[in-house]
Amino acid sequence: MKNQAHNEEQYPDYCRNSLMDFVKIKDIDIEICDVTLRDGEQTPGVAFSKEQKMSIAQHLDDIGVDVIEAGFPVVSDAEKDVVKSIANMGLDARICCLCRSTQKDVETAVDCDVDFVSIFLAMSDLHLKYKYHKSLDEMLDVAMNAIEYAKDHGIGVRFAAEDATRTPIPRLIDAFKMAEERNADYISVADTVGILNPITATYLVDQIYNAIDTKKTKICMHCHDDLGLAVANTLAAAEAGAFQLHTTVNGIGERAGNAALEEVLMNLRVQYGIDRYDLHTLVDLSHEVRDASKLDVAINKAVVGQNAFSHESGIHVAAILENPRTYELFLPEMVGGKRNLIVGKHTGTKALAGIIKDIGYELDEDNFTTLFDQIKIITETEQRSVERDELEKLIKNILKNN
Ligand SMILES: CC(=O)SCCNC(=O)CCNC(=O)[C@H](O)C(C)(C)COP(=O)(O)OP(=O)(O)OC[C@H]1O[C@@H](n2cnc3c(N)ncnc32)[C@H](O)[C@@H]1OP(=O)(O)O
Numbered sequence: 168m169k170n171q172a173h174n175e176e177q178y179p180d181y182c183r184n185s186l187m188d189f190v191k192i193k194d195i196d197i198e199i200c201d202v203t204l205r206d207g208e209q210t211p212g213v214a215f216s217k218e219q220k221m222s223i224a225q226h227l228d229d230i231g232v233d234v235i236e237a238g239f240p241v242v243s244d245a246e247k248d249v250v251k252s253i254a255n256m257g258l259d260a261r262i263c264c265l266c267r268s269t270q271k272d273v274e275t276a277v278d279c280d281v282d283f284v285s286i287f288l289a290m291s292d293l294h295l296k297y298k299y300h301k302s303l304d305e306m307l308d309v310a311m312n313a314i315e316y317a318k319d320h321g322i323g324v325r326f327a328a329e330d331a332t333r334t335p336i337p338r339l340i341d342a343f344k345m346a347e348e349r350n351a352d353y354i355s356v357a358d359t360v361g362i363l364n365p366i367t368a369t370y371l372v373d374q375i376y377n378a379i380d381t382k383k384t385k386i387c388m389h390c391h392d393d394l395g396l397a398v399a400n401t402l403a404a405a406e407a408g409a410f411q412l413h414t415t416v417n418g419i420g421e422r423a424g425n426a427a428l429e430e431v432l433m434n435l436r437v438q439y440g441i442d443r444y445d446l447h448t449l450v451d452l453s454h455e456v457r458d459a460s461k462l463d464v465a466i467n468k469a470v471v472g473q474n475a476f477s478h479e480s481g482i483h484v485a486a487i488l489e490n491p492r493t494y495e496l497f498l499p500e501m502v503g504g505k506r507n508l509i510v511g512k513h514t515g516t517k518a519l520a521g522i523i524k525d526i527g528y529e530l531d532e533d534n535f536t537t538l539f540d541q542i543k544i545i546t547e548t549e550q551r552s553v554e555r556d557e558l559e560k561l562i563k564n565i566l567k568n569n
């Protein structure tokens with residue numbers, strides 16, 4: 168589909184990135200594993216209640232998220248109970264949970280009725296020396312036993328290499344091959360401290376893709392946002408052959424957080440045309456997680472931030488009044504959002520005329536100029552925008568005085 172123009176009839180709610188037609192990538196074959204309930208909850212100060220976790224899990228399932236990481240059962244009895252409850256909710260999504268590379272953790276996880284366990288092990292020199300105080304061989308031995316234990320109990324396995332991106336690649340691949348030999352269903356590349364960039368994400372996943380039978384053992388990508396590249400790296404990994412992409416709602420998670428679900432899903436739609444996820448409640452889900460986590464969402468956050476569909480600039484609003492897609496990549500309704508046309512310092516005459524018409528007023532030329540001038544003075548001297556109520560008051564005052 169070369170030279171595909173942006174075609175409104177064909178893409179009524181959003182523009183796809185038609186430049187993708189010119190770049191060569193592997194076919195994208197992905198699933199989403201959302202880790203809000205585990206890595207998201209590791210955000211300092213966050214502790215979801217059982218009801219909150221179950222409600223978020225239901226919401227993720229409604230969107231069509233393929234896998235939900237429900238928690239880390241050895242953290243507490245209550246955590247174990249929540250993981251087990253989510254696993255028994257009858258969701259379409261498969262449920263997994265985290266365990267260290269120890270038999271005790273895997274036993275606890277197996278007892279939670281999850282579809283698969285994510286057994287993690289760090290193999291970087293830093294982690295072996297300062298965290299485990301053990302040799303790589305000793306740790307691998309325990310990890311492989313843990314995989315075998317889970318498999319013997321009829322449960323799926325993801326073998327997750329924590330700090331994979333600071334681990335020598337041959338060591339990483341050897342460990343992944345050991346996991347593959349033990350029939351691990353997934354191997355996970357965790358960019359635990361967010362050091363990757365898109366080109367190194369591509370390089371690393373490509374190396375692993377060429378070494379592993381990905382029909383049997385699929386590659387997962389788990390990105391942190393320490394350099395603000397988590398979503399970009401996740402997509403680069405998908406282009407290089409990673410199958411399971413890890414996300415959290417609002418990008419919450421350890422330190423700077425993880426790849427944001429809403430951004431990854433929107434990119435899957437715009438960049439690769441993947442439209443099987445129901446995006447209509449993304450803003451609702453974002454608010455639900457904001458309230459449950461007590462973590463504000465940045466006003467300019469992509470897709471779900473309050474300003475994602477807010478416009479003030481005169482040139483923009485004038486065009487938006489004709490067709491919103493002039494300045495919106497996708498319509499707010501697509502994600503359950505709302506467009507806001509703001510009256511402020513940068514409002515132009517066409518925009519103001521459109522906005523006042525929208526609230527039921529039409530002014531003659533003189534009155535309109537008076538209103539326009541008043542708005543400039545208020546917004547510049549008081550350094551703020553003018554809300555609808557105030558705008559109406561200004562209009563009524565002008566009409567009264569004439
Ligand atoms: C990258 C990630 O996100 S990893 C997940 C991080 N999440 C969490 O830590 C969840 C919250 N954690 C907790 O509730 C607790 O730390 C628990 C329940 C997991 C463990 O608690 P404790 O038994 O008190 O251990 P503590 O936290 O002090 O230390 C961690 C231990 O786990 C070991 N460990 C850490 N990762 C692994 C691993 N992948 N495989 C095996 N052992 C591991 C450490 O070496 C240390 O062992 P040690 O006690 O023999 O020194």
Ligand SMILES: O=C(O)CCC(=O)C(=O)O
Nearest residue numbers: 327329330355357359389
């Ligand atoms: O790769 C995974 O599945 C989990 C690892 C993880 O949480 C991390 O290293 O940050």
